[in-house]
Amino acid sequence: MSLLVFSLFTILVFSSSCCSATRFQHQHRYMQKKITLDLPSKIGINYGRRGNNLPSPYQSINFIKSIKAGHVKLYDADPESLTLLSQTNLYVTITVPNHLITSLSTNQTTAEDWVQTNIIPYYPQTHIRFVLVGNEILSVEERRNITANVVPAMRKIVTSLRAHGIHNIKVGTALDMDSLRSSFPPSNSTFREDIAEPLMLPLLKFLNGTNSYFFINLQPYFRWSRNPMNTSLEYALFQGNSTYTDPQTGLVYRNLLDQMLDSVIFAMTKLGYPHIRIAISETGWPNSGDIDETGANVLNAATYNRNLIKKMTAIPPIGTPARPGLAIPTFVFSLFDEDQKSGSGTQRHYGILHPDGTPIYDIDFTGEKPLTGFNPLPKPTNNVPYKGIVWCVPVVGASEAQLEEALRMACGRSNTTCAALAPGRECYEPVSVYWHASYAVSSYWAEFRTENVRCYFNGLARMTTVNPVTEMIAASFQALLFEKIRRTERD
DSSP: OHHHHHHHHHHHHHHHHHHHHHHHHHHHHHHHHHHHHHHHHSOEEEEOOOOSSOOOHHHHHHHHHHTTOSEEEESSOOHHHHHHHTTSOOEEEEEEOGGGHHHHHHOHHHHHHHHHHHTTTTTTTSEEEEEEEEESGGGSTTHHHHHHHHHHHHHHHHHHHHHTTOOSOEEEEEEEGGGEEEOSSGGGOEEOHHHIIIIIHHHHHHHHHHTOEEEEEOOHHHHHHTSTTTSOHHHHTTOSSOOEEOTTTOOEESSHHHHHHHHHHHHHHHTTOOOOEEEEEEEOOOSOOOTTOTTOSHHHHHHHHHHHHHHHTOSSOOBOSSSBTOOOOEEESOSBOOTTOOSSGGGGOOOSBOTTSOBSSOOOTTSOSOGGGSOOOOOOSOSSOOOSOOEEEEOTTOOHHHHHHHHHHHHSSOTTTTGGGSTTSTTOOSOOHHHHHHHHHHHHHHHHGGGTOOSOTTTTEEEESSOHHHHHHHHHHHHHHHHHHHHHHHO
16 A cells, blocks of 8 residues: 555656646746747847947936837947846847957857856846847958957857857847948849858858847948939838839839848858848938938938838838848947047937937837827938038137147148148148148048048047138137237236
8 A cells, every 4th residue: 555655656746847847848948939039029229338428327228228129239248237237128239349359269268258257147137138249340450360260259159158058148240231242133142252251151150050140230321322312212211102123033122221131131042041030230320420421310310210110010020022021130220329439420420319318309119109109300401412512620629739639640641631731831821730730631631532531530620611711710810819818817
């Protein structure tokens, strides 16, 4: 009798344990499936911090929650931000800076140290879902060394994650459209010959083997603004009835973003990887820019991002003409304007929020608000190319030391740029730092503008439609007036 009781007890315990294990496995699979389903439907925001007027991480993360973003992408693995994000339901993407890629690729211990420092202390309380190894690596000066090492670095990070039992953090890298040799029509797209074999094939093999995403930074603004007469603004902003039919596939495109996405898909297909999932790591529209940057304004930015979110949060998913019905994880670029970025004015004006958290324009990251529910915005005046004359001059309020720095930068590249400022030459007088700096930056910009040089000089120059001679006379008069006031105060 006792043996029978013991046997029954053993069967019950074993059965209970099996049921518990089965329930755990089902629950684990359910959570994994839920994450897989949730990720694409939650619109993300890029949180960059290259500005001297930006709020703290604590305030910024509260702002991110207030706009109802579902995912945040960091351009580093900032400890304060990762700690604060553990108290939220936000999914998180972190980035390995470009300069660390080579060291991570050559040593598993270095990769393990990076994972131990930047993931283990925060995961799983902080919902880290992606690690991007580098950002736009083809655009950096030392790209040849980095491109050779990015996939080995990715492999080593995955090895460390697996050693810690972490399987639901996907690893990738964010590339720009400059990875393509051609992208029009979409079916004709191919990756650049110089990177197809050394970078793209190993990368696609890695992404396919780890079931990760191909991350692409897409900016339809630049594609449109390079030739606004050939592509309608409405087509770039998901508006109107314009279409484009690919002559080889017959696929019909109704917006520029889909056209660009399918270019990447066709390029991957030609290298033998037609099924790798795609994610948009950056996309947006500038709310402002330089005088000659057509279409960079608040209304276009609001229109693009609102329509983008509507498209990407649609249920069921819309996908693209080449991949209909497939959801695409998307990160809007970006949370704030970043005034310390170099390049053209648009590079510093992609933000959706002012530093105090007030909106530059209203936006709904859930996609639930009807497009007709937003307040009207001012009608832009720069949707057609500016046809007047533009000059480059020093910024108002620059100190003498800053003007000397601008003078040094402008005159350092070519012997001819500042030749007229030599003693006895036609522009030597009046002898003042402001006058010489004004001539130098204007001369430099005029000489190298066709090479895509911008009127910026680390923030020391700006574009103007006012003849700089007029401005310089006014500035000289103002300087003389201030000097007179200072002498009067001393006396």
